[in-house]
Amino acid sequence: MLKKADVETVIEAAGLELTFQTADGPVHALSDVNLAIGQGDFVSFIGPSGCGKTTFLRVIADLEQPTGGSITVNGMTPEEARLQRTYGYVFQAAGLYSWRTIEKNIRLPLEVMGYTKAEMSGRTASVLDLVGLSDFAKKYPWQLSGGMQQRASIARALAFDAEILLMDEPFGALDEIVRDHLNEQLLALWKRTEKTVCFVTHSIPEAVYLSTRIVVMSPRPGRIIDVIDSPLPVERPLEIRDSQAFLEVASRVRQGLRAGHSYDD
């Protein structure tokens, strides 16, 4: 499928390389990664451990430095993009500050970025509403379930107007029922905010259910095996996961993962 011409490219990687120098010799975390992500895309990165999916996300976020190739975020270097606070990052663990209430946790980026008091209150209230945690504003993180904590951390990433949302296995530690629920909510959120989302996951159903594009990756060296443009409609009830189209996409992802693994052992 060709990318529509009117869609603006937000993230573009060309020949991206990243090699970590470790005690056991060099580790090729990313090797010749070429990818263009358009405005408003929901892109999932899937692959086994060590395939470089998290590393790629961290390169976009300027948390790792590539050793070769080029990458632009909103037409800038990742560092410039970070300095301009172009993206919100959701980590594997919610990582809420235990000494701050949920509300104050969401205010954290706003405090750092120097928003006015009135703006902070308004934004905090609106993102809390967006993730359905308005009743828990005054609670401390330990008083919330794991799923609620992760929702709070998503709200924290949404509080400032970043155009890009980078999510690193945000639901990896949650049970499947909670995960399904959050997947549904995340899709609704994405539709409402029209942000570009990069989403790292281990789960095939999660990747297929959420994404407009699925990037299948493989380890040693970390590289892209397949990029799948999802044929699924924008409206996705949970039942869509039993449809023929869904199963076909899932099967293609699985094949890609298997191909990447074949000369692994």
Place this chain on the structure above:
Amino acid sequence: MIEALHQRTLPILTVVAAIIVIWYAGTVFLNAPWERDQAERAGTELSLGQLITNTMAQERPVLPAPHQVAVEIWETTALKKVTSKRSLVYHAWITLSATLLGFAMGVVLGILLAVGIIHSRVMNLSVMPWVIASQTVPILAIAPMIIVVLYNIGVSGLIAKASISAYLSFFPVVVGMVKGLRSPDPMQLDLMRTYNASAWLVFWKLRWPSALPYLFTSLKIAIAIALVGAIIGELPTGAQGGFGARMLNGSYYGQVLIIWSALIGAAICAGLMVGLIGVIQKLVLSRMGLAR
């Protein structure tokens, strides 16, 4: 409620009772030879009951009985004006003022060093070994030298004693705060980086609150050894007041009771100060939502 109180106080009271019993036994055992000696010289026979009562009422016992110490403390606190030089409260305040000043100096120095150490690789490599080395020198050996050196540059009395306290108390603060300020995990630091937060904001919004629980633990140790430092600081100067001076006087004139009452007085002061920090710790941490 009452049951919870029982569960907490009962073990403590048991230990206190055991200590007192052992103490009394020690009193009898250690003071008995002198009584026997006296009886022999006078050519009289001592019954066991008499021997035991006598050992607990000696004027210059090897080990005074707990109630003798209690009476001595009562007489030198409640029954004396606090301005009197024979009041233990007067001496306590002299030592405590040096303790608190030294503690404050030590805490400020300790926090500043810890902040420097976590932010500067050079300081981490150069300062930390000296911080540790400073505590391997016996304080009894170095205290007189510090006092003499300070005296020669015109610093004496309160500040000199306080500097010994500071010398001891900065150490747990440095160690605790270095650990505490480094306690945020890499993810939390990455998060701040994604916000493009300045080093100051990372410190103020993340490192400092993370370090507070560690700080309070350090403060409890620091205040107790600050008191020890102040007492040691009083020994080489021949100070006129303070727990240290009291102990020194007691040993010059063989007044064991004075030594023991000063000792117990110092222990009570240390206990109260540690307890006070514990209360502040509870208040602060529960305000931060960290106490569950």
